[in-house]
Amino acid sequence: MSFFEHLGMAPSDPILGLTLAFAADERRDKVNLGAGVYKTADLKPYILTSVKEAERVLLKEETSKDYLPMAGDGDFIEQTKKLVLGEFTDDRIFAIQSIGGTGALKVGGELLLKSGCKRIFLSDPTWDNHRRIFTQMGFEVETYPYYDWKECRFDFEAMYHAIEKMHEGDVIILQTCCHNPTGLNPTYEQWKELCALIKKRRLIPFFDNAYQGFGESIEKDVAPIRLFVKEGLEVLIAASYSKNFGLYAERTGVLFTVCQDGKVAKRVGSQIKKCVRGIYSTPPCHGARIVATVLKDPKLRKLWEAELATMRCRIEETRNAFLTALKAKGLQKFEFLEKQRGMFSYTGLKQHEVDKLIAEYAIYMPGDGRVNVAGLNSENLDYVVDAIYETTKIL
Known part of the structure; x- marks a missing residue:
């Protein structure tokens, strides 16, 4: 048997x-x-032309297939940090390359569990895999109202009132733009209200940034993230490059953890590295190097932005x-x-x-x-x- x-x-x-x-x-x-x-x-x-061109550059110039550091490709980390966080690149941010956006959510979840978080809130509805990821990790998974099923609209009032009842240390998953599955997101003014409330309630916002550039623009789509960081909140961000670079098969993502200060960020980074060492040790290089090559080269960057548009x-x-x-x-x-x-x-x-x-x-x-x-x-x-x-x- x-x-x-x-x-x-x-x-x-x-x-x-x-x-x-x-x-x-x-x-x-x-x-x-x-x-x-x-x-x-x-x-x-x-397959984006900018991606193909970047691969040609890598084929010509790449000199090693050695293991990457646990944190991932350095150029990729720096370029994606600027792409998502803009001017916020100080030492209170720890970034680590991940196995797609899903991997970033998983590793971020492990950090939250290690920090004592037990309860996590998802929008109703949400991407189906959100529930699976966090349930399998042992979180108490609950939902907050997001969609008015009768009027077929985003229900800001219901979401706001639900957040008012959450407890200190609760985690709330927020989709930065192009909400999956509804396609509806808060306005920037509504994000301001949500940010103030989440800060007041001492919740932990965890942004899922899977569609940057597919909503309004590359910059506007991450405005909520930058708002929360500017307001001094500790924030987790799972970013994926499957959609906006078309790198579905390369599983290219990054987890950003924005901490209170640089000392906390160092401790957080050590715990995240310990976590990934026990899962996959180091990430793959190809997708990350494609993204870094495109974002570093002005011509390729311009081409990519045009293709994304x-x-x-x-x-x-x-x-x-x-x-x-x-x-x-x-x-x-x-x-x-x-x-x-x-x-x-x-x-x-x-x-x-x-x-x-x-x-x-x-x-x-x-x-x-x-x-x-x-x-x-x-x-x-x-x-x-x-x-x-x-x-x-x-x-």
């Missing part, structure tokens, strides 16, 4: 499982609106076309999509409607109705809208 005989079958990941189901579907008109991966207008994977514009133009087509079918109830930003649109479709779209039309999306706008184009948009019309009309 196997030592593992007693183990049951774990449920499949809702997003990754959806991708596998889509791949196995043999229907020719199938549409994948599930996985959060950017696609071009012809629905092809997109192109991706952002395509998503917004496609969302607008999607909304226009829905309205043309008389589906005025989807007007709320206009206020959403980033890769995802939260359609409000119910589980049974999504099930019907998958079963009868081969249109794949998660059960909460979240749509990856980059999965739409001029060839499939009308088909998707017609299917939504037929599905919501009947049900």
Whole structure:
């Protein structure tokens, strides 16, 4: 008998499982609106030209594949620190390269557990993996209201009142921009109010910065982070370069811990290094060196910013076309999509409607109705809208 005989079958990941189901579907008109991966207008994977150019530079100039330090590639750390934190680059910040954004959340969580934190709050709804990451680590995972399901809008008042009831030392996960799955975020003025309240309640804000550049701009999308740092809060930030550099397979991320002062930052850094030594020891170099090379070179940096703007514009133009087509079918109830930003649109479709779209039309999306706008184009948009019309009309 196997030592593992007693183990049951774990449920499949809702997003990754959806991708596998889509791949196995043999229907020719199938549409994948599930996985959060950017696609071009012809629905092809997109490798940025700036990334290719950086790889050419590395191929020519790279001289070593030796282990990186536990903290990661030095140039990557310095360049991404400027990208996310701007002028805030003093010694109270400890930064460490991570295995994607997920790895940064994991390592940040380990630090928080080590510091005695027990309870963590996620927005309702949130990225599905947030709950999995922190539950598996042993946190008491709770939620705060974020979305008004009836009005299909961001519910600032409910979020604010929920934070008023949180306790000192509680951790609150905040998505910097392009909230996954709703596409809705606080205004800057609302961020100011949240910052003041979180500071007053002595909570620990942990920012998930996965979509910088996909909302309004590279700078504006991280304004909430810089606000909190400027106001003197101790802050954790998990940043990912999967989306804005298209480095999904390279698992390139960074964890920033902004501490009260440099002495605390040194102790924090020692604990984080101890943690990663017991997990993966040192991070991979390739993705980090690509990002560093692009950000250091003025020409590559300019090219990358232009490519990122192109991706952002395509998503917004496609969302607008999607909304226009829905309205043309008389589906005025989807007007709320206009206020959403980033890769995802939260359609409000119910589980049974999504099930019907998958079963009868081969249109794949998660059960909460979240749509990856980059999965739409001029060839499939009308088909998707017609299917939504037929599905919501009947049900």
